[in-house]
Amino acid sequence: MPFLHGFRRIVLEYQPLVDELLGLLATPDTEGQSSLESPACLDSDRSQLSAVRRVLQREVHSPFYQEGVSYALLKVTELGLVPAAEILLEFGADLSFEDPVTYYTPLHMAVLRNQPDVVELLVRHGADIxxxxxxxxxxxxxxxxxxxxxxxxxxxxxxxxxxxxxxxxxxxxxxxxxxxxxxxxxxxxxxxxxxxxxxxxxxxxxxxxxxxxxxxxxxxxxxxxxxxxxxxxxxxxxxxxxxxxxxLAHGANPSECPASESLTHFCLKSFKDYFPLLRFLLESGAAYNCSLHGPSCWSGFHIAFEHLCWHLSRFDDETYSSDLIQKGQTLLELMMASSQTIQLPSNFEVNTSSCRFHGEKVQTLFCSLKQLERSPQALKHLCRVFIRQRLKPWPVDDKIKALPLPDRLKWYLLIDHAAAGHKDL
Missing domain, CATH: 1.25.40.20 (Ankyrin repeat-containing domain)
Structure with a gap:
């Protein structure tokens, strides 16, 4: 049993040396007990460090000296005692020595105990970083x-x-x-x-x-x-x-395959709940289709209409439905405004017969989308795409508001229907 074997070696063979070294580095706390953890621990006190040197010189040829001094390094590393660690390294402490129970090295222990100065000391002395x-x-x-x-x-x-x-x-x-x-x-x-x-x-x-x-x-x-x-x-x-x-600022692609690992796909499936994040993704240039295989794999337009129809067929709350259709409309426009050419799945159709509310609005949105796909792009659409692309990176709202344009055109560029209903500009 390796763990028991390791434990016995600490207690019966080199533990006395470790205890003596650590005892020299500790000072009595308020109750008269020796403490290495207390603020009074004088790791830089010259007399203490000199005493440590004397013990190491005395024990340098003793059995299990190497294990003892190396295990002592583990303990002072945990406590951040840099001068003591330097002395132990000077006297042959092994940087690759592993704790017999956790198998952590001194460098691992220094990190776990958040001792950056000890981390640097160990690396400077050759620890494998x-x-x-x-x-x-x-x-x-x-x-x-x-x-x-x-x-x-x-x-x-x-x-x-x-x-x-x-x-x-x-x-x-x-x-x-x-x-x-x-x-x-x-x-x-x-x-x-x-x-x-x-x-x-x-x-x-x-x-x-x-x-x-x-x-x-x-x-x-x-x-x-x-x-x-x-x-x-x-x-x-x-x-x-x-x-x-x-x-995203460092080049991550949230629209990659598979769909289960795509943040864009995840937010699209519940766009009402994650609308601010989804808006950020789209305005930052995330693809609304699978970026590897295109709309044949998964399509933002298909997911958005599917989400709209599913919720509008099951919830009879007018306020909820109005908010949903408003966000759905904004989402569709955000996707349309992200590229000059609309990419839809082949044979893409939407069945609005089950919608309890706003079925005609959903159908109107779908028809306008199909028309945009089939017809030459309108100048206003091309201008919106061009201007929004030029104003990236996100956020573009403040940049649009600062443009010397009439409010009506700014509203069209902003794609924000939270305060006003949609009107064809």
Missing amino acids: NRRDRIHESSPLDLASEEPERLPCLRRLLRLGADVNAADKNGKTALLHALASSDSGQIHNTDSIRLLLEGGADVRAATKDGDTVFTYVIYLLGEMAYSYSQEEAEDIERFCFRVTQLL
Whole structure:
């Protein structure tokens, strides 16, 4: 049993040396107990460090000296005792020594305890900055990316040259670790994700199971309505929006295949719930069809009409229906205004007979869409597409409002029907 064997070696063989060294670095706390964790721990006190040197010189030829001094390095690393760690390294502490239980190296432990100065010391002395532990296959950078509190270590590791795109055997990179570790209320790794992206993290990274950078955003958004309070849901929505901004700014494609990993496809299926995020995606240049296979794979227009008809056939609330049709209309115009030529699936038809409300409006929207596909593009449409393209990147609203144009034309360019009904301009 390797764990028991390792434990026995600590207790019966080199633990006395470790205890003596750590005891020299500790000072009594208020209750007279020796404490390494207390603020009074004088790791830089010369007399303490001199005493540590004397013990190491005395024990240098003793049995299990190497294991003892190396395990002591693990302990002082956890506590951030830089001068003590320097002495232990001077006296032969092994940088690759693994904790007998966790199998973490001193560098892993320094990151877990958020000790950036110790991280730098260990790397400067030759610690493998990209080494993975034997249990979880986590690199120091992976561990640093998983908690916002470890941001100083993440920053230090990147500065020291850690491989930002190194992946474990499952293909998981530090960026995917940071995204996967983000949850409802405790961990929002926005700053860690930003640092990794600025450090060159590949937004196209994917695990062997097919998880991408958007998998975790989709998961959080999908769970938002079912698992969290209103306040938590709003926090998650803000987090997902900010992370999506960062990912798109660094070249991520939210409209890639498969549809299950496409953030655009996910938002289209429930556009009423995720309308601000969907609007951002489209105004940032995201394709409204599958970016790899086109509308034959999945089409934003088909999903939008399907969503409209499904909800309008099942809910008899007039206020809800009016809001839905308004957002649907805006969404269709956003997609139409994103390109000069409309791309629809072949033989695309819409059945509005089941709609309890606004069936005629849905049919009108569909007919105008088909007409736009079949006919030469109107000048106003071409102008809107051209101007909106020129005003990117997102957001374009303030830029449109600043244009020296009549309000009626600004309204047409804005594509915002929240305050007014649609009129053909």
